[in-house]
Amino acid sequence: MTFILDASVVGKYLVSEADSDKARALILDWERGKTDVKAPEILVAEVASLLRKRVLRRLIPPLWAMELFQRFEDLRVPLERIEGLAGAALALSLKYHHSVYDGLYAAMAFRTGAELITADEKLCTALQGSGVLVRLLSDWN
Amino acid sequence: MPNLTVRNIPRKEYAALRKDAERSGRSLNSELLAMIHERSETRRRRRAAIRQIDRLREQIARQFPDQPDSVVLIREDRESH
Numbered sequence: 767m768t769f770i771l772d773a774s775v776v777g778k779y780l781v782s783e784a785d786s787d788k789a790r791a792l793i794l795d796w797e798r799g800k801t802d803v804k805a806p807e808i809l810v811a812e813v814a815s816l817l818r819k820r821v822l823r824r825l826i827p828p829l830w831a832m833e834l835f836q837r838f839e840d841l842r843v844p845l846e847r848i849e850g851l852a853g854a855a856l857a858l859s860l861k862y863h864h865s866v867y868d869g870l871y872a873a874m875a876f877r878t879g880a881e882l883i884t885a886d887e888k889l890c891t892a893l894q895g896s897g898v899l900v901r902l903l904s905d906w907n
Numbered sequence: 908m909p910n911l912t913v914r915n916i917p918r919k920e921y922a923a924l925r926k927d928a929e930r931s932g933r934s935l936n937s938e939l940l941a942m943i944h945e946r947s948e949t950r951r952r953r954r955a956a957i958r959q960i961d962r963l964r965e966q967i968a969r970q971f972p973d974q975p976d977s978v979v980l981i982r983e984d985r986e987s988h
Binding site for chain 1: 950952955957959960961963964965967968971972975976977978980983985
């Protein structure tokens with residue numbers, strides 16, 4: 767089974783918060799070959815932005831944020847170019863009233879037949895009836 | 908050292924492999940060895956990254972326990988455009 771990783775899942779994997787244990791379990795399952803993961807390349811920018819926000823709010827020292835980001839890159843999550851996804855992302859975002867950024871993950875899931883995994887209930891709800899397979903991280907076991 | 912025979916490689920994949928080998932100035936055998944090496948190196952780095960992320964996550968949780976939810980931070984970004 768292949769999962770499209772939403773940035774919210776990676777965010778919870780990197781920093782301890784609600785459902786971090788589930789995000790870690792998913793990453794470990796991937797490392798052990800029990801499941802596959804991939805993501806649109808925007809994931810990298812979103813993770814960097816997430817870490818920047820925590821630094822600006824003085825919730826992580828800058829050096830730790832840099833180290834976390836380097837380690838995240840070392841995970842080598844397989845990434846797909848967004849060039850071929852943006853049109854479908856726009857169409858989904860207009861129809862289901864979410865952002866184009868959400869749409870990139872959803873479009874990749876739809877196109878590949880993989881399941882989008884996210885910690886974002888709002889995104890999950892927005893995609894109901896869209897044909898995109900989506901699972902909430904809190905349901906991961 | 909062990910040897911490996913690969914059967915039934917699809918023609919297209921074989922042609923692509925040959926092209927990659929030519930481009931990097933390697934024999935087909937060396938190209939395949941480089942791929943095998945890269946794969947195990949990726950896995951080694953991934954395992955090390957997981958250990959280091961675990962350590963950093965615990966360090967952050969100890970010193971900065973009150974972290975906002977990633978979902979909220981990402982929503983701010985995604986909906987500001």
